Amino acid sequence: MKLIAIEEHFLTQAVKEEWRTYADPNDPTHKLHVGEIDNRLLDIGQTRLQLMDEAGVDVQVLSLTSPSLHNLGLQSVVLAKLTNDYVAQLVSKTPERFQGLAALPMAVPSQVANELSRSVTNLGLKGAMICGRTGEKNIDHPDYWELFECAESLGVPLFIHPQIPQKAVRDIYYSGFDELTDLAFSTFGLGWHYEAGIQFVRLVLAKVFDRFPNLQIILGHWGEVILFYTERLASITRVTKLNRPFIDYIRQNLYVTASGMFSQSYLQRTIDIIGTDRILFSTDYPYQYRPGREARTFLEAAPLSQQDKEKFAFANWEHLTGMIPK
Numbered sequence: 001m002k003l004i005a006i007e008e009h010f011l012t013q014a015v016k017e018e019w020r021t022y023a024d025p026n027d028p029t030h031k032l033h034v035g036e037i038d039n040r041l042l043d044i045g046q047t048r049l050q051l052m053d054e055a056g057v058d059v060q061v062l063s064l065t066s067p068s069l070h071n072l073g074l075q076s077v078v079l080a081k082l083t084n085d086y087v088a089q090l091v092s093k094t095p096e097r098f099q100g101l102a103a104l105p106m107a108v109p110s111q112v113a114n115e116l117s118r119s120v121t122n123l124g125l126k127g128a129m130i131c132g133r134t135g136e137k138n139i140d141h142p143d144y145w146e147l148f149e150c151a152e153s154l155g156v157p158l159f160i161h162p163q164i165p166q167k168a169v170r171d172i173y174y175s176g177f178d179e180l181t182d183l184a185f186s187t188f189g190l191g192w193h194y195e196a197g198i199q200f201v202r203l204v205l206a207k208v209f210d211r212f213p214n215l216q217i218i219l220g221h222w223g224e225v226i227l228f229y230t231e232r233l234a235s236i237t238r239v240t241k242l243n244r245p246f247i248d249y250i251r252q253n254l255y256v257t258a259s260g261m262f263s264q265s266y267l268q269r270t271i272d273i274i275g276t277d278r279i280l281f282s283t284d285y286p287y288q289y290r291p292g293r294e295a296r297t298f299l300e301a302a303p304l305s306q307q308d309k310e311k312f313a314f315a316n317w318e319h320l321t322g323m324i325p326k
Contacts (some may be wrong), residue, residue, distance in 0.1 A: 001299070001309065001310060001313050001314070002058050002059070002313060002314045003056060003057050003058050003059070003281060003295065003296060003299060003313045003314065004057075004058065004059040004061065004099075004281060004313065004314045004317050004318075005057045005059065005060050005061065005281055005282045005283045005285065005295065006061040006159075006218070006257055006280050006281065006282045006317055007061070007063065007159070007161075007220050007257055007259050007282035007283070007284050008057075008060035008061060008062055008063065008282065008283065008284070008285040009041060009062075009063055009064070009065040009066075009284070009285060009286065009287070010041055010042070010044055010062050010063070010064065010065065010087075011033065011038070011041035011042055011064065011065050012042070012064075012082075012083060012086060013042065014079065014082060014083075015064065015069070015079060015083060016033070016042075018072055018075060018079055019071070019072075022071070022072050022073060022075065024071055024167075026167045027067070027071060027164060027167075028164070028179075028183050029066065029067055029163070029164050029187065031183060032183070032187065032188075033065070036286075037286055037287065040285070040286035040289070041065055041286060044062070044090055044098075048060075048285075049097060051285070051286075051289060052097070052285075054291070054292070054293065055283060055285075055289070055292075055293065055294065055295040055296065056293050056295050056296025056297070056299075057283060057285075057295055057296075058096075058097070059096070059097055059098065059099060059314075060097065060098055060099075060285065061098075061099045061100065061101060061126060061282075061317075062087050062090065062091075062098055062099070062100045062101065063100070063101040063103070063129040063159065063161070064083055064103040064129065066131050066161050066162060066163045066164075066192075067131050067163040067164070068103050068104075068106075068129065068130070068131050068161075068163075069083075069103055069104065069105055069106060069107065070106050070107065070130075070131045070133075070134045070135075070163060071107075071135075072105075072107055073107050073108075074107075074108060076105035076106070076107050076108060077105045077108050077111050077115070079103075079105070080102075080103050080104055080105040080111075080115050081115065081118075083103045084100075084102050084103060084115070084118075084119045084123055084125060085123070087100035087101075087102075087123075087125065088100065088119075088123035088124060088125065091124065091125075099125075099126050100123075100124075100125045100126065101125060101126055101127050101128055101129040101159060102115065102116055102119035102120070102123075102125045102127070102128040102129070103128070103129065104116060104128050104130060104147070106130060106131075106134040106144075107134055107135070109143035109144060109146070109147075112144065112146070112147045113146045113147050113149070113150035116128050116147060116150050116151060116154070116156075117150055117154065120154050120156050121154070126156060126157075126321040127151070127156035127157040127158060127159065127321065128151070128156070128158055128159070129158075129159040129161050130158055130159070130160060130161065131160075131161050131162070131163040132160050132161070132162070132163060132195060132196055132198075132199035133163065133166075133195070133199065136166075138199060138202050139160065139199045139202065139203060140199075140202040140203050140205075140206035140208055145208070145211070148208055148211075148212045148215050149212060151212075151215055151216075152212045152214050152215045155214075155322055156216075156321065156322075157216040157217065157218050157255065157320055157321070158215070158216070158217055158218070159217075159218040159219075159220070160196050160199050160200060160217055160218070160219055160224075161196065161220065162187075162192030162193060162195050162196040162220075162221075162224065163192065163195060163196075164186055164187055164191065164192065164195070165186055165191050165194075165195050169191075170182070170186045170191070173186075173191070174186035174190075174191050188287070193221055193224045193225050194224075194225055196219060196220070196221075196224040197219065197223065197224035197225040197226040200217055200219055200224070200226060200254065201226060201233065203217065204242065204246060204249045205236070205240060205242075207242065207243075209249050209252075209253045210242065210243045210244075213252075213253075215253060216253060216254075216255060216320060217253055217254050217255070218254075218255045218256070218257060218280065219254060219255075219256055219257070220256075220257050220258075220259035220282065220284065221258075221259040221261055221284075222256060222257075222258060222259070222261060222263075222266045222267075222269070222270055223254070223256045223270065226250070227250070227256065227269065227270055227273050227274070228269065230246075230247055230250060230273055233246050233247075233250075234246050234247055247273075250273065250274060251273075251274050251275070251278070254274065254278065255278045255279070255280055255316070255320060256270050256274060256278060256279055256280065257279070257280040257281065257282040258279075258280075258281060258282055258283075258298075259282050259283075259284040259288065260282065260283045260284035260285075260287070260288025260289075260295075261284075261288070262294060262295070262298035264298075264301065264302060264303065267279070267302060268303070276304070276308040276311050276312070277311060277316060278316065279311065279312050279316060280312070280316055280317050280320075281295075281299065281312055281313055281314075281317075283295050299312065299313055
């Protein structure tokens with residue numbers, strides 16, 4: 001069975017150097033990109049292909065790792081074009097192994113929709129990965145509504161990936177231990193996941209989906225916490241003036257992927273809430289990479305019918321991105 005992993009990261013030397021030059025010195029995310037992780041992010045050659053084969057993954061959908069270009073300024077416009085051209089070249093050389101999501105210059109909102117359109121229409125990328133908040137602007141800020149209109153018009157998804165919370169938030173909620181513990185707590189331990197999930201909730205509350213009802217969002221890590229609080233989120237409906245109950249936005253505007261968290265109980269909980277038509281496979285390479293055939297084994301062991309396994313493995317992604325009709 002073909003296995004497409006949709007949250008598989010890379011980094012370029014140009015982006016890495018730009019982070020060093022312009023990124024917020026208070027943002028310690030770069031400390032996560034060291035050693036073997038850094039090497040695997042930069043490599044999109046034979047080593048990556050060998051590790052894909054070992055995991056049982058046929059296709060990686062490449063995306064620039066967090067925080068992408070969000071913490072940069074005007075220079076992100078040129079860097080987005082260079083990065084997306086690079087991904088498109090990789091895909092064209094090995095289309096049977098790679099697809100791509102665009103990186104967008106979120107710090108320059110006037111250029112974001114243009115770059116998404118170029119990346120999809122001219123380069124053949126499948127959508128875009130964004131890291132939620134840009135500076136103090138949450139993703140629901142009016143500056144980004146042109147992006148939502150563009151994505152809906154093109155029929156491509158936007159993947160909201162986690163990024164580190166602001167320093168003020170980290171200082172209040174995620175500090176007080178040693179440096180590495182604080183960093184882990186505020187990122188992959190917990191902070192990333194609240195950060196990304198809240199961005200989706202904000203899209204609902206800002207009525208983005210009421211204005212763009214066909215816009216599709218992807219959240220990783222089994223829905224970035226929010227799927228496990230749907231009952232509580234449903235209570236928001238009583239005090240908002242949304243067009244639909246909150247759960248409807250989750251079931252009609254959201255896709256969820258595993259991000260390498262190979263838990264059968266999480267998979268079942270996700271299916272119970274959104275069904276088998278909105279689950280996607282991913283390994284969160286290289287962050288969640290583990291030796292062996294664990295990705296393929298997780299799929300094979302899932303208590304799903306053959307048809308539903310195919311949906312999870314590749315068919316839902318191909319439907320979502322228009323590679324095959326629904």
